[in-house]
Amino acid sequence: MSTLFTKDGTITKHDAETGEWFHNSAGAYLEAVKNYIEPLNLGFWKPDRLSVLDACFGLGYNSLALIEHLCKRENRRIELDLICIDKNREHLASLPEVLDQSCFASIYNRSELAVFFESLSRSKDKSASTKYDIGHIELNLTFEVEDIRVALPRMISRNCQLDLVFHDPFSAQKIPSLWTFEIFALYHSLLKAKKGKLLTYSTASGVRGGLESAGFSVFRTVPVGTKIGGTIAACQIDAALQKSIDEQLVMNLDKEEIENMKGRKGVPYRDPEFNLERNEIIRRRQIEQNGRFPLKKPL
Numbered sequence: 001m002s003t004l005f006t007k008d009g010t011i012t013k014h015d016a017e018t019g020e021w022f023h024n025s026a027g028a029y030l031e032a033v034k035n036y037i038e039p040l041n042l043g044f045w046k047p048d049r050l051s052v053l054d055a056c057f058g059l060g061y062n063s064l065a066l067i068e069h070l071c072k073r074e075n076r077r078i079e080l081d082l083i084c085i086d087k088n089r090e091h092l093a094s095l096p097e098v099l100d101q102s103c104f105a106s107i108y109n110r111s112e113l114a115v116f117f118e119s120l121s122r123s124k125d126k127s128a129s130t131k132y133d134i135g136h137i138e139l140n141l142t143f144e145v146e147d148i149r150v151a152l153p154r155m156i157s158r159n160c161q162l163d164l165v166f167h168d169p170f171s172a173q174k175i176p177s178l179w180t181f182e183i184f185a186l187y188h189s190l191l192k193a194k195k196g197k198l199l200t201y202s203t204a205s206g207v208r209g210g211l212e213s214a215g216f217s218v219f220r221t222v223p224v225g226t227k228i229g230g231t232i233a234a235c236q237i238d239a240a241l242q243k244s245i246d247e248q249l250v251m252n253l254d255k256e257e258i259e260n261m262k263g264r265k266g267v268p269y270r271d272p273e274f275n276l277e278r279n280e281i282i283r284r285r286q287i288e289q290n291g292r293f294p295l296k297k298p299l
């Protein structure tokens, strides 16, 4: 798997199966901070405990940027329950290299984290858990080597309750099965009703339409590189989200984005039994689009 340096100097990987890079070329670390951490306004939120699902962990930038942010910017004791899921374990072999970068220098015992991930890359275990004290952060870390379509129903049956979901698969065009209404409905059930939030880099109208249909309020985050910004989806607009909107870390969707989300382009991907192939999900969506929003024939 080829490695590339992004413009902020941090490394990313290329996925041969989808032909996509793991991150925006503007910066792997930059993308994690702008799309997943800053919109949360954790300095205002000040949680004592956070329960976070990192879905599609890959090289782990989103989780690591959260830990780094809490190490550097916060000085209150915080308990962080971090559940990381990825169907592939091979990327974990790169975690020592990722963690060794200067952007993660404030995670002072990062070498212990690197050992945890690297040993899981060589193990046959489907999951592993550990606890670390990283300064004032009490980290309860679980990694599951699993397809998120299998892991999420299991989390529902265990009555998991989350504050945050970082949703970071390859694009909806390439893997629509990970961007369906049904996945978003499971996230909505797993997230706490008042403060729960989902963050993703995607701005696709079909993704936003799926999130809205699943009960989320949908907002845009700030641009990274040439991209127009990601998406934050909230169960409710709480004080921290309102503060982020006031500070323009998070924006209301504009008129065109709302029209797209509620119109033909916003028809969600669907996979009710979590068993459909890519082409079938796309075919069924086109049928629903044509049924609900028929294209006007030229006169």
Ligand SMILES: C[S@@+](CC[C@H](N)C(=O)[O-])C[C@H]1O[C@@H](n2cnc3c(N)ncnc32)[C@H](O)[C@@H]1O
Binding pocket: 021, 022, 023, 055, 056, 057, 058, 059, 060, 061, 062, 085, 086, 087, 088, 091, 146, 147, 148, 149, 168, 169, 170, 178
């Ligand atoms: C865009 S990369 C994730 C980037 C990552 N968040 C990071 O910071 O490096 C997408 C990841 O999704 C994983 N993936 C693909 N299909 C999956 C599935 N069905 N369930 C769980 N993970 C999946 C891939 O192994 C890959 O690591």
